[in-house]
Amino acid sequence: MSFLHSFLTTLLLYFTLLQPVYSAPHILLDRTGWTATADSSDDASPPSNVLDGSSSTFWQTYSDPDPEPLPHVLIIDMQTPNLIGRISMQPRQDGSSSGNIGQHSIEVSSDGSAWTQVALGTWNNDDETKNSTFVPRPGRYIRITATSAADSTTDTLTAIAEVNVYAAVNYLSRSSWTVSASSQETGGSGSQATKAIDGPLTTIWQAAYRSGTTPFPHWFQIDQGAPVAVQGLSYVPRLDGATGRIGQFEITVSNDTETWVSVATGTWADDDTEKLPQFIATARYVLLTAYSEAGNRGDYTSAAEINLLDPSIPAYTPPDPTKGIWDHTVDLPLVAPAGAVLPNGKVLLWSSYARDEFGGSTGVTQTAIYDPVTGVSTQRTVTNTQHDMFCPGISMDFEGRIIVTGGDNAQKTSIYIASTDTWIPGLNMRIGRGYQATATVSDGRIFNIGGSWSGGRGGKNGEIYDPLKNSWTLQPNNLVAPMLTNDAGGVFRADNHGWFFAWKKGFVLQAGPSLNMNWYNTSGDGGGTPAGTRSTDLDAMNGNAVMYDAVAGKILTAGGAQSYGGDTSRTSAFVITIPATSGSMPTVTPTQNMTYARGFGTGIALPDGTVFVTGGQLHVEPFTDISAAFTPELWDPTTGTWTQMNPMANPRTYHSIGLLLPDATVLNAAGGLCGPGCVNNHWDGEIFVPPYLLNADGSRRSRPSILTIAVKTRTGVGDATDSLAGGQLGISTDRNISSFALIRLGSSTHTVNTDQRRIPVPAYGNPALYSVVIPSDPGVALPGYWYIFAIDEAGTPSAAKIVKITPCYMSDGNPCSDDYPSATSNIVTGACQTRP
Numbered sequence: 001m002s003f004l005h006s007f008l009t010t011l012l013l014y015f016t017l018l019q020p021v022y023s024a025p026h027i028l029l030d031r032t033g034w035t036a037t038a039d040s041s042d043d044a045s046p047p048s049n050v051l052d053g054s055s056s057t058f059w060q061t062y063s064d065p066d067p068e069p070l071p072h073v074l075i076i077d078m079q080t081p082n083l084i085g086r087i088s089m090q091p092r093q094d095g096s097s098s099g100n101i102g103q104h105s106i107e108v109s110s111d112g113s114a115w116t117q118v119a120l121g122t123w124n125n126d127d128e129t130k131n132s133t134f135v136p137r138p139g140r141y142i143r144i145t146a147t148s149a150a151d152s153t154t155d156t157l158t159a160i161a162e163v164n165v166y167a168a169v170n171y172l173s174r175s176s177w178t179v180s181a182s183s184q185e186t187g188g189s190g191s192q193a194t195k196a197i198d199g200p201l202t203t204i205w206q207a208a209y210r211s212g213t214t215p216f217p218h219w220f221q222i223d224q225g226a227p228v229a230v231q232g233l234s235y236v237p238r239l240d241g242a243t244g245r246i247g248q249f250e251i252t253v254s255n256d257t258e259t260w261v262s263v264a265t266g267t268w269a270d271d272d273t274e275k276l277p278q279f280i281a282t283a284r285y286v287l288l289t290a291y292s293e294a295g296n297r298g299d300y301t302s303a304a305e306i307n308l309l310d311p312s313i314p315a316y317t318p319p320d321p322t323k324g325i326w327d328h329t330v331d332l333p334l335v336a337p338a339g340a341v342l343p344n345g346k347v348l349l350w351s352s353y354a355r356d357e358f359g360g361s362t363g364v365t366q367t368a369i370y371d372p373v374t375g376v377s378t379q380r381t382v383t384n385t386q387h388d389m390f391c392p393g394i395s396m397d398f399e400g401r402i403i404v405t406g407g408d409n410a411q412k413t414s415i416y417i418a419s420t421d422t423w424i425p426g427l428n429m430r431i432g433r434g435y436q437a438t439a440t441v442s443d444g445r446i447f448n449i450g451g452s453w454s455g456g457r458g459g460k461n462g463e464i465y466d467p468l469k470n471s472w473t474l475q476p477n478n479l480v481a482p483m484l485t486n487d488a489g490g491v492f493r494a495d496n497h498g499w500f501f502a503w504k505k506g507f508v509l510q511a512g513p514s515l516n517m518n519w520y521n522t523s524g525d526g527g528g529t530p531a532g533t534r535s536t537d538l539d540a541m542n543g544n545a546v547m548y549d550a551v552a553g554k555i556l557t558a559g560g561a562q563s564y565g566g567d568t569s570r571t572s573a574f575v576i577t578i579p580a581t582s583g584s585m586p587t588v589t590p591t592q593n594m595t596y597a598r599g600f601g602t603g604i605a606l607p608d609g610t611v612f613v614t615g616g617q618l619h620v621e622p623f624t625d626i627s628a629a630f631t632p633e634l635w636d637p638t639t640g641t642w643t644q645m646n647p648m649a650n651p652r653t654y655h656s657i658g659l660l661l662p663d664a665t666v667l668n669a670a671g672g673l674c675g676p677g678c679v680n681n682h683w684d685g686e687i688f689v690p691p692y693l694l695n696a697d698g699s700r701r702s703r704p705s706i707l708t709i710a711v712k713t714r715t716g717v718g719d720a721t722d723s724l725a726g727g728q729l730g731i732s733t734d735r736n737i738s739s740f741a742l743i744r745l746g747s748s749t750h751t752v753n754t755d756q757r758r759i760p761v762p763a764y765g766n767p768a769l770y771s772v773v774i775p776s777d778p779g780v781a782l783p784g785y786w787y788i789f790a791i792d793e794a795g796t797p798s799a800a801k802i803v804k805i806t807p808c809y810m811s812d813g814n815p816c817s818d819d820y821p822s823a824t825s826n827i828v829t830g831a832c833q834t835r836p
Contacts (some may be wrong), residue, residue: 024168024232025309026085026133027278029078039073043776048164058092058161062561070149071160074144078165084108085136085315085649086121086166090129090154092159092172097160100125103376104331106132108139115143121331121684122368122377124355124708125150132684134329135649136168142300144760154409169231170314171686172309176225179306182218182527183208193220196303201627203621204238213299218561220299220306227255231311232278233264233288236304237271240566244302245270247294253283260287262508271627273679278775280311303819304626319646321694324634326648327665330685333379334366337655338392340747340755342418343400343785343802345662346371346774349669352390354406355379355697356683359407365389369421370685372661385425387412390673391453393438394747395446396755397467398783398806400570402747403446405465406433410455413465413472430463430472432456439500439508439754442779444468447522449506450480450495458491462526463477475526482528485514485675496564498713499545500754501555507582513560517576519583530649535574535588538562542620542750544571544603545576546611547757548637550780553578556591556611556635559598561620569599569620573635573642582779591640596629602658602751604666607789607797608692611635612645614668615652625651632668632688648686656682657748660756660794662800664789665689692795703790707732728773729803733790737763740772741797743787757782763790772806781805 011747038059061072067710101123107115116139119132142165145773166733175196183370184205185191191206207218230253237245251264268546271294286308290301299337319325335356336349350367352358363386382389388408402416403426410432415424429448432455438448441464449462462478465471465604474830480495487493508520509531515538517531534540543560555576561567566599568610571593578586594613601616614632617625628651633642648668652658656671669685672678695701710730731740740763746756759781772788787800 019749025169025171025274025276027232027309029082029165029167033079035077035079037075040068041555045159047366050074050160051076053162055090055093055161058159060159061157063157063466066482068158069156070158071145071147071154074160074163076163076165078140078142081110081138081140081313082165082167083136083316084142084165085129085168086133087142087144088129088164088166089160090132090162091127092161093127096286097125097151098155099157101146101158102250103148105147107143107145108137109143109495110139111139112141112166112667119329119331120375122333122379123150123331124333124379132331133649135319135326135640136316157449165786167313171234171311172228172230172306173284178225178334179221180225181205181220183214184213185209186765191302196220198649201236201239201304204304205242207743208435209300209301215299217289217291218301219287219289222306222308224284224286225283227282229282230286230308231280232276232309233277233286234305234307235288235625236267236306238302238304239272241272241621243293243295243297243300245294246290246301246303247292247296250289250293250304251277251279251286252283252289253281254287255283257285268294270641270681272624274626276309278309282501293390297321314334316700319609321696321698322691323644323646324691325646325688325689325694325698327687329649330370330375330667330669330687332370332669332683333368333377335655335673335681335683336368336657337673338389338394339657339659339669339751340394340396340402341659341661342402343745344418345373345802346418347414347659347661347667348402349681350389351673353388356673356678356681357410358390358673359390362388364586368755371687372663372667382414382423385412385414385423386498387425389414392431392749393436393439393448393451394755395438396745396747396784397440397446399443399467400785400804401467403438403465403467405429406436406451409452410434426465427470427472430474433460435496436460436749437498437500437752438786439502440782441502441506441508441522442507442777442782444783445522447500447502447520448480449520450483450498451628452495452730458492461497464522475522478520478522478526478528481532482516482518483510483514485541486562487539487541488566493541493564495540496606497750497752499557499752500549501578501757502779503553503578504580504582504777505778509578509586511545511555511576512557513543515539517586522655529583532585532588535590537572538570539575540570540598544601544613544751546603548605548609548611550757551760551775553580554637556603556612557690558594558603558635559601559616561599565626567599567620569597569616569618573593576750576827588651591635592642594633595644596631596633598629599765600653600656600728600751601629602652602656602748603669603753604658604660604746605743605756606660606690607664607743607758608792608795609637609741609758612666612688612690614648614658614688615656616668617653622654622670623678623680625653625671625680628653634690645688648688650682650684650686654680655750659746659748660743660787662787662802664693664797664799683725690762692797693829701794701796703796704737704790704798706732706788706798707734708789709788709801709803715743729774729788731770731772731790733767733770733798734768735792737767737770737790738793739763739791741789741791742774743789744782745802746784757785776806810817
């Protein structure tokens with residue numbers, strides 16, 4: 001197996017071509033001649049201060065004697081159009097927080113009249129520069145609207161020190177280039193100068209070292225063949241983090257190689273980010289000279305890719321609606337490696353003890369509630385559960401409570417209750433864990449296994465949580481050993497992020513990331529049995545597995561890598577079919593591979609049965625964005641094929657999340673959590689609008705609406721939006737419906753979302769009254785909260801209503817799990833009821 005893995009990795013490294021390093025590089029625009037106007041200002045703090053280049057001055061709205069109420073508006077006129085991809089806003093820097101912006105909206109316009117929203121959200125109350133990065137849009141004007149202050153509910157002032165704008169640019173064509181270097185390594189597979197302009201990020205130019213290094217400086221020269229206008233240079237360090245990252249550098253240009261002009265100097269950080277020094281020149285020759293190695297590791301110099309930037313404004317081509325649209329960026333008050341959709345349709349997000357950093361067992365967690373309807377995020381520090389919830393297991397129980405287990409405080413359980421907006425402590429687990437996965441099973445309990453990232457290494461066998469009794473019970477026969485991967489990091493990584501799918505009669509299928517699959521029985525002391533292997537796949541750590549058709553037991557798996565970090569991810573995809581009888585052997589069949597290799601990506605089940613896979617990277621390494629996959633893909637189960645969607649603006653790699661929202665769009669967010677100033681921290685999310693919501697011209701389709709929803713059969717539950725497995729819902733709509741879809745509300749962290757699954761439901765009846773029959777087996781229709789979507793004859797889904805499926809229990813308190821057919825009969829007669 002190790003030889004096969006090595007062979008496949010070699011093929012991938014040398015024969016796979018990648019998309020550009022970033023979806024579009026961004027350069028800082030010169031603000032000369034720009035103007036700024038505002039709805040209000042103090043005489044001593046005019047709007048022009050945001051363009052004066054000084055952090056000590058700022059624009060402030062009128063303050064004395066009677067401050068004017070929010071909202072406040074600042075408009076910047078750049079005088080000429082640009083393809084805008086990022087806005088940065090520096091708050092006032094004088095030590096005061098008065099006027100710091102909280103809730104806000106950013107819009108762009110070509111004429112100052114018709115505006116397009118590109119970002120909205122919430123900024124923190126600090127003096128750090130805020131960046132909003134979005135899919136590039138053309139515009140001359142920028143409008144920043146402050147709708148609330150960051151520091152208090154009574155402050156109505158708005159203040160900004162500086163606003164900068166970044167434009168998207170293209171790389172110049174390299175087709176006519178010839179390149180040379182002061183030296184190049186020719187040993188092994190070769191690291192010649194041409195490897196820095198060949199396209200793949202996995203090949204490099206490296207100065208000679210096998211026969212001995214030469215002292216600095218080292219140089220790399222580009223000959224464009226003729227003088228060409230250049231706006232800057234792009235330098236991408238090698239992917240594998242080895243020696244040779246350039247530290248101190250200089251860029252010089254020439255038209256004859258005799259006279260050279262210095263256009264850029266500086267020192268680059270010892271990280272893997274794309275470096276974009278800017279300059280304006282018309283030159284045939286461009287020389288990059290390295291004077292030091294960024295980490296002072298010796299006389300080594302290397303480069304994965306080197307490009308030059310085109311100074312012309314890129315032509316704007318509207319995104320193809322058949323490939324979906326990234327609508328806007330959501331600015332968030334924290335970096336959120338974990339999130340869960342709540343029964344009220346809002347999204348719970350959290351980081352660790354700090355909003356941008358993790359570490360230690362602090363007993364504190366920074367959280368936020370994001371409202372997709374308003375774009376508002378409300379931030380909160382949780383201390384009462386004494387639980388740093390970084391890197392946990394997450395499951396929603398049958399009452400819609402979010403059960404968060406382990407992580408930095410490895411034995412803790414914390415419970416969020418949306419109906420009261422409160423956190424309460426749960427009973428500690430019997431085994432400390434971090435990076436484990438959990439799964440709500442058919443009787444409403446929550447199964448937990450693995451997690452050696454925290455709380456000690458190895459031996460993380462199964463235990464199960466009863467939400468009603470608030471108790472954890474060890475299951476000594478549910479052994480973790482059969483599900484371990486052969487990770488280079490050892491057991492610390494080998495039991496992380498299990499792919500768990502609850503099934504009938506309390507069983508759970510562990511479908512990955514190990515090549516070996518297993519059944520776990522959650523009754524009594526448990527008991528595991530092998531479930532075969534995932535066909536020709538390998539271990540797929542940080543890959544994805546999505547149950548897109550729970551009735552048929554269908555699961556799509558995609559991507560992943562042999563090891564957690566320092567490895568190459570894959571494009572492979574498979575369909576697992578779970579048999580009707582729990583414990584029987586699943587079948588696994590290959591489906592078409594993705595175009596882009598992905599580890600650390602996210603998979604989302606959509607209402608129409610397709611699966612949206614977004615984010616990830618080729619070379620998996622925590623806290624890096626190099627080799628990020630910016631182009632998401634959509635898998636169609638009817639054809640077994642992938643379609644590339646439009647690219648997003650921000651890399652979503654390690655610590656990113658993806659969740660289906662109630663309006664059938666997708667939130668793809670976060671990445672990083674690597675400390676203050678870390679360039680790989682992403683304080684935002686982006687909203688993806690799938691093709692099923694778009695007309696041919698990019699406008700939004702007319703959507704069906706669910707008008708009323710009620711229980712048709714007796715269930716023992718009084719709420720009109722509650723139903724037991726096997727029950728029926730009566731639904732009225734505003735038009736003909738071709739089908740319905742139930743999708744369990746999702747939670748997401750570290751590529752894992754064991755909560756989500758989709759149930760396709762036929763439409764019986766007519767718009768006045770459709771009957772929706774919930775599958776009778778709670779191993780399929782898991783207890784908890786679900787979206788229900790109505791899908792019209794054009795394939796367009798409605799916005800979701802949220803319904804609750806309640807676990808089935810007999811009147812004596814025992815689950816109806818021994819014989820599901822009789823349980824269905826019990827529901828109809830009313831003998832089956834909710835658990836006491």
